[in-house]
Amino acid sequence: MSSSPHLPASWTRTLCGAVLFASSLACCAAPAESAAPAQALRDTHQRLHDKLDHSSFGRPVQLDSSETPGGLEGDVYAVIDHPLSEVTAAFKGSAHWCELLTLHINNRRCKTGTAQGRETLTLYVVRRYDKPVDQAFELPFVYRVASATPEHLSVELSAASGPFGTSNYRVTLEAIALDAQKSFVHFSYGYDHNMMVRLATQAYLATFGRDKVGFTVMGKAPDGKPEYIRGLRGLVERNAMRYFLTLDAYLSSDAKDADERRQRHWFTAAEQYPRQLHEVDLDTYLALKREDRQRDGR
Numbered sequence: 001m002s003s004s005p006h007l008p009a010s011w012t013r014t015l016c017g018a019v020l021f022a023s024s025l026a027c028c029a030a031p032a033e034s035a036a037p038a039q040a041l042r043d044t045h046q047r048l049h050d051k052l053d054h055s056s057f058g059r060p061v062q063l064d065s066s067e068t069p070g071g072l073e074g075d076v077y078a079v080i081d082h083p084l085s086e087v088t089a090a091f092k093g094s095a096h097w098c099e100l101l102t103l104h105i106n107n108r109r110c111k112t113g114t115a116q117g118r119e120t121l122t123l124y125v126v127r128r129y130d131k132p133v134d135q136a137f138e139l140p141f142v143y144r145v146a147s148a149t150p151e152h153l154s155v156e157l158s159a160a161s162g163p164f165g166t167s168n169y170r171v172t173l174e175a176i177a178l179d180a181q182k183s184f185v186h187f188s189y190g191y192d193h194n195m196m197v198r199l200a201t202q203a204y205l206a207t208f209g210r211d212k213v214g215f216t217v218m219g220k221a222p223d224g225k226p227e228y229i230r231g232l233r234g235l236v237e238r239n240a241m242r243y244f245l246t247l248d249a250y251l252s253s254d255a256k257d258a259d260e261r262r263q264r265h266w267f268t269a270a271e272q273y274p275r276q277l278h279e280v281d282l283d284t285y286l287a288l289k290r291e292d293r294q295r296d297g298r
Contacts, residue, residue: 038152041176045184048077056217058272063215063241065233071168072232073190074240080185082251084177087185088153090251091173094121094143097157099258100250103266104242105279108133108292119143121157129279129288133295137163141171152176165197173247187247189240198232205231213276214238228275238276245269263289 045052052060060079065072080087090096098110098121109124121143124136139159147154152175159169172188193201205212214234217226229237249266267285270277279285 035151037147037154037174038149038176041152041174041184041186044077044186045079045176045178052077052079057215061244063237065214065216065229065237065240067232068190068192071166071190071192072236073188074236075189076187076240076244078185078187078244078248079178080183080248080251081181082183083181084150084153084175084183087175087183087251088148091153091155091175091247092145092148094119096250097121097143097155098123100246100262101243102289102292103246103249103262105129105285105288108136108288109296115140115142129285133292139163139169141169150177162191165194166191168192171243185247187240187244189236189243201232201235205235209235212238215241215273215276241273242270242277259289259293260286 048062051062055061057063062077064075064077091100094112098112101107101121101123102110106126106129107123108126110121112119112121114120119142121141123139123141124133125139126133126136139162141157141159144156144158145154146156153173154175155173157169157171161167162169169191170188172186174186175183178184210230212234213228213230214237216229216233216237218229219227221227228234245266248269249262253261253265263286264282267282280288
């Protein structure tokens with residue numbers, strides 16, 4: 001940079017120094033920014049350490065739910081016995097996500113593709129497990145790997161619109177390495193709904209779905225048994241846990257006979273929480289998934 005004819009040389013040197021300093025900050029900002037999500041997840045692990053160690057799930061798992069201003073969100077945090085490299089290999093790729101998401105009993109088909117240069121997957125979901133696949137509604141997700149480093153993985157799925165007045169579906173998986181063999185993961189599932197959907201769902205949960213509960217303990221019944229959360233938060237907790245268990249089943253089964261091994265793993269894990277997640281017997285579940293594979297030529 002040459003000296004300006006309108007500024008003293010000392011001012012010019014000061015300006016040059018400021019520009020160089022700002023440039024150095026810009027060079028250093030990107031790594032710091034990329035490290036921020038990993039550090040935030042480490043902070044969360046530290047904050048939840050005691051809860052994870054004394055989890056009621058029988059394993060280091062913590063589940064939270066909330067009613068957002070526009071909808072619902074469920075978050076599952078867990079320590080898993082898999083290195084981060086294994087987690088990244090399993091969950092980096094939309095085809096892998098199609099395989100794991102269809103372990104959920106209500107997800108009957110999944111297709112990958114591209115749209116406007118972005119990787120996509122479309123999930124076909126039935127309202128009840130016994131409904132035929134031609135009655136499924138479509139959830140077209142955009143798939144994105146937000147971060148994939150040796151220290152941090154972040155995968156995001158988003159769908160702008162859904163069925164029956166729902167919208168802004170968001171699925172996020174984050175993971176960090178705790179040591180050479182363990183990782184800490186955060187799975188988040190949420191969506192928005194309009195007032196009509198909210199009222200209709202509340203009416204269903206108060207009548208036909210009145211026996212359905214979530215996982216958060218709200219108190220004790222007169223007989224001493226736990227009183228679990230009900231209503232909308234109970235709904236999102238059940239679904240968040242079902243989806244978390246698909247991730248766990250996908251990671252925990254090897255490639256040999258992978259489909260049925262993963263299905264059995266998912267079903268067995270879900271049956272550990274029958275009060276919340278039991279729907280059908282194992283034979284019925286496997287028959288449904290076998291029918292889906294045969295129909296789609298898998």
